Amino acid sequence: MLTISDVTVAHISKLFRLGCYDTDHIFRVDKGFVAQIQSIYAGAVTKTLSQECSTEAMKTVPAEFTSIRHVRGILSMGRTEDPNSGGSSFSMLLGRAAHLDNEYTVFGKVMEGDEVLAALEQVETRKEGIFVMPKQRITITRATLDGPDLEPKLSEGAERYYVLDTNVVLHQIDLLERPALTDVIVLQTVLDEVRHNKLSVYKRLRSIIADEQRRFHVFCNEFHRETFVARRPGESPNDRNDRAIRVATQWYQSQLGEEAGVEVLLLTNDAENRRLARDAGLKCESIHEHVRARADAAELMDLQAGLTAGELHQGKLNISRHNSRQGAVFVSSLKGHTSILLRGDEALNRAIDGDIVAVRLLPEAEWTDQVDSKLADRAALAAADDDEEDGAGERDMGAMPFAADLETAVPKRLGEDLCSLHEKVDRLAFSVIWVVDHEANVISTKVAKTVIRSVAALSYEQAQLRMDDARLVDPLTESLRTLNRLAKALKAKRAASGALSLASPEVRFVLDSETRDPTDVAMYNLKEANSMAEEFMLLANITQARYFSSGTLTPADYLHYGLAAPIYTHFTSPIRRYADQMAHRLLAAIIQWEAVPREALDTSAATELIDNLNQRHTLAQHAGRASVALHTLIFFRAKATEEDAYVIKVRENGVVVLVPRYGIEGIVYVAARGERSAFAYDAKTDALIAPGCTLRTFDKVRVAISVDQSRAHRPKLQLAIIEPVLPRA
Secondary structure, three states, X not given: OOOOOHHHHHHHHHXXXXXXXXXXXXXXXXXXXXXXXXXXXXXXXXXXXXXXXXXXXXXXXXXXXXXXXXXXXXXXXXXXXXOOOEOOOEEEEOOOOHHXXXXXXXXXEOOOOHHHHHHHOOOOEXXXXXXXXXXXXXXXXXOOOOOOOOOOOOOOOOOEEEEEOHHHHHHOHHHHOOOOOOOEEEEHHHHHHHHHHOHHHHHHXXXXXXXXXXXXXXXXXXXXXXXXXXXXXXXXXXXXXXXXXXXXXXXXXXXXXXXOOOEXXXXXXXXHHXXXXXXXXXXXXXXXXXXXXXXXXXXXXXXXXHHHHOOEEEEEEEEOOOOOXXXXXXXXXXXXXXEEEEEOHHHHOOOOOOOEEEEEOOOHHHOEEEEEEEEEOHHHHOOOOOOOOOOHHHHOOOOEEXXXXXXXXXXXXXXXXXXXXXXXXXXXXXXXXXXXXXXXXXXXXXXXXXXXXXXXOOOXXXXXXXXXXXXXXXXXXXXXXXXXXXXXXXXHHHHHOOOOOOOOXXXXXXXXXXXXXXXXXXXXXXXXXXXXXXXXXXXXXXXXXXXXXXXXXXXXXXXXXXXXXXXXXXXXXXXXXXHHHHHHHHHHHHOOOOOOOHHHHOHHHHHHHHHHHHHHHXXXXXXXXXXXXXXXXXXXXXXXXXXXXXXXXXXXXXXXXEEOOOOEEEEEEOOOOOOOOOOEEEOOOOEEEEOOEEEEOOOEEEEEEXXXXXOOOOOEEEEEEEEOOOOOO
16 A cells, blocks of 8 residues: 555555455456445445444545556545545556546555456456446455555665654654655554644655655554554553554564564664563664664764754853863753763863853763752851850750751851852852762762852742742753752662661741740641752761761771661751861861861860760750640640541550641550550551451541640640540440
8 A cells, every 4th residue: 555645545454454345346347447346335245244344434534636647556546526535445447547647546556466457357247327347246255454565675785674653753853854764664653643743743754755765664553453452451542552663563573584684673762662672572772872873873963953853962061160171061952951061072072161062962871960069168157266166066056946946056147148058149168069870879079168159049848849840941940850860869779778767757836926825836748859958968978978087986886877878977067066067177177178177186075075066966856856845735735626647556555646737646545544445455467456446557547636734743745536436445
């Protein structure tokens, strides 16, 4: 069949695939003119038609006139006076019929079997009106749809056929229009998807197909018995079409299997489709991989075509002020990335700072990202011998997380202004800079004192909203998404190494502006943005710790059990913790930025100071928890309420529940002190069981929250399960 009248081809192919022509007959044989097959629905067949066959046979297709002449062997649609009335009847031309040109749809050609046409011309006929008809019925015993003929053969010197995925056509049509790419199989699945998604690209593809020198062949795989695939339950249309493309590629490869040196190569930009194709034993590449590997890559892709096809990326080159052999090109065409790092003279290719350049990417496995963790340089604003620093280590309490405020160890002017990284304001910073690959493996590390200007100052909520909004593709948002992807990879590696997740609910209170009594309480909702920042702070703490080569403990004690890290020190909170400030000063000495601090040279004094810091840190944690407990009691003191809760632990005499609405965790006893319990603890199932009631971990319950003030000097929060009703003994 031809590749021009694709609607007609699809219609007739489907009728053949359904077996609709079985037992039909050739009702007209006009020597030198046509042999015509009767319409299926006109009662020409002697078998009972299926419902699907009857429905399809009643359909008509629009006229698809072409410049192809009606000559012997041409397959041409029958019709009434209406040009768009083509149904299931068609003719095989027995000679030249010029009066049919541009009046009847040509959809195929007899490639083999001219002797059959000659035999038809020898049958005895009779004339009925305008028709010349055979005297005896010429029955079509069985009509099947075979695969496309693989003629014309490959271009001279070519070694393969290419099968295109839809994404290649939609996004690389400029590349496909280059004359260097020939011998391409265009599947009906792909044609349909392209026409549905972008008509302009579909028309350009049809133009390529019409050029005989390009040798683009259309295969109606959707109507071939060996390549048609039905959609599986639960399978998306896209996944079904990808599978159809792989099945057709497999079929073509099997047809060419005996031809030495000939292969079928699937070109797809879909990584998952490539994986499944390779699992099935198919040869496949992305269009980018294929173009890079071709000897005629320069001929196949000029600069503009490369930019349009996404093979090249254009942007302004910025040479590093610290390394003249390294630069970055800021681009907007690379999804998930805002800049491309160039390292070395060969990569820079004689370009200078400020040039607009086009860049071709390395294989994805060789990609790297540069990530900076910048901490406010408190040490530069408060020297070790300043009055403000005198005795700071002895009085440091860290950051005390009171119910409503965060009490820090430095003046507000220093903590909230000079050491705060405001948007588009120059600030002194101590930076840890990593170059990492696509999987967050650290390739190189650098620590340095820097002057920075933040592009933006975002809250966790603002950062999360940007990452979640698919409409935002600006450089800032894309850089956040890149950081988030890398952070997830870092977290997964820690988890795989045995790191623990020890997060506990963090409670936030809203206080009355006058009385300072709590008016509302809720559990702080952690977002991916929180985790993203946390991962890079942890990495910074681990990274800079490696710079310290000695200490009072043995190397075995450097390990951090909870983080599964080989070494760890404080570093990322110099405003809140004096321990971090100590690490900053030591690190500054190690990189020869300043002299070794006096306090670090006295081992005994340093040990005493660190012990004091640890003790006061513990006290600060206790103070913070006590503040939360106090405000919780004040909040619920005159406000008994009911809330949903979940069982998180089961004990022999009760259960521990968590109330998500308030972040409250507490024990509920199943029997009062001195009472006999109706519940029995089952150690095998870790459950409390009573007649008609069982309590297990993760069960949802309803609890009453109140304050027990029976002991005036020691009120306490009280939780009681009200749903389900707990039975009494």
